[in-house]
Amino acid sequence: MMSLSDGSAAQLTASRLLREATAQQHLAVEQLPAMRALLHDSLSVPDYVQVLRRHHAVLAGWEQRESAWLHASGDADWRYQPRSPLLEQDLAVLRATPPLPAPAPPAPDACNCWGMLYVVEGSRLGGRLIARRLRQTLADAAPALTYFELGHTDAACWRRFQQRLEQALPTPQSRQAAVDGARAMFAHFHTHFALETVA
Numbered sequence: 001m002m003s004l005s006d007g008s009a010a011q012l013t014a015s016r017l018l019r020e021a022t023a024q025q026h027l028a029v030e031q032l033p034a035m036r037a038l039l040h041d042s043l044s045v046p047d048y049v050q051v052l053r054r055h056h057a058v059l060a061g062w063e064q065r066e067s068a069w070l071h072a073s074g075d076a077d078w079r080y081q082p083r084s085p086l087l088e089q090d091l092a093v094l095r096a097t098p099p100l101p102a103p104a105p106p107a108p109d110a111c112n113c114w115g116m117l118y119v120v121e122g123s124r125l126g127g128r129l130i131a132r133r134l135r136q137t138l139a140d141a142a143p144a145l146t147y148f149e150l151g152h153t154d155a156a157c158w159r160r161f162q163q164r165l166e167q168a169l170p171t172p173q174s175r176q177a178a179v180d181g182a183r184a185m186f187a188h189f190h191t192h193f194a195l196e197t198v199a
Contacts (some may be wrong), residue, residue, distance in 0.1 A: 002126070013166060014162075014165045014168075014175055014178065015118065015162040015165055016181060017179070018115060018165075018178060018182050019120045019122075019184070021183070022182045025186035025187065026085050026186060027146060029124075029186055029189050029190050032193045033165050033189065033192075034050065034051055034193055035051075036108040036132070037041065037051070037137045038051060038133065039130070039133050042139075042140055043093060043134075043137060044138075045053060045138065045141060048090065048094070049094050050136070052087055052091050052144075052147065052194075053091065053099050054192055054193050055107050056087040056088065056101075056146065057098075057099045057101060057102045057192055058102055058188055058189055058193075059084055059087070060101035060102075061088075061102045061103055061104045061106035061124055062116065062185075063082050063084050064101060066107070066116075069113055070082070070117070073113075074164075074166075077160045077164070078157065078161050078163070080117070080121075083099075083120065083147060085142065086146045086150060089144075089147075090145065090147050091144075092143050093143050093144040094141075104188070105184040105187070105188045107181055108177075109177060110168075111168075111169060111177035111178050111181060112177050112181030112184070113173075113181060114165060114168050114169055114181065115178035115179055115180060115182035115183075115185065116181045116182065116184065116185040118165060118178065118181075118187055119185040119189070120181050121157075121158065121161050124150055124151035124157065124158065124161070126172045127148040127151045127154055128149070128151035130148045131148040131149040133150070134148070163177075
């Protein structure tokens with residue numbers, strides 16, 4: 001596991017450090033059956049609804065708790081776009097209801113929150129791949145891809161977020177707190193996506 005006391009770690013950008021420090025947890029989430037099913041030809045609309053509901057459960061509670069911080073975290077170049085309304089829109093198209101929000105993992109300070117936000121913002125990149133795949137394999141889901149297609153709306157958003165992250169995490173201590181937050185968020189995703197298995 002990467003330590004911020006390593007000289008090599010000190011030379012990394014904040015986003016690169018977070019990516020390397022959470023790589024194993026990220027992979028573990030991607031390999032869960034519910035996530036892998038999104039790229040399978042056999043995915044059904046009910047399966048897709050399950051996945052949307054899991055995303056909503058994880059994100060809605062966190063967005064509700066951190067609403068004020070998320071609003072204040074933006075600057076002139078980057079602002080957070082809430083995911084819960086997009087998920088609710090997609091679920092409504094499929095005539096499904098969102099679940100109750102799950103309690104978010106603790107975030108003792110803003111640096112922890114930045115780490116959690118890194119996980120959520122980074123998911124936009126994978127969402128683009130998922131959306132393209134679903135348009136090919138599950139035509140009935142095409143009207144309900146607002147959440148996963150968010151990454152298509154502004155291709156430069158990730159670069160601007162990385163710049164904002166660099167400003168927010170200038171010290172090794174702040175970056176370690178962000179790593180802790182990112183790991184907690186990946187664990188949160190893993191817990192809730194492991195609850196249901198998509199056939």
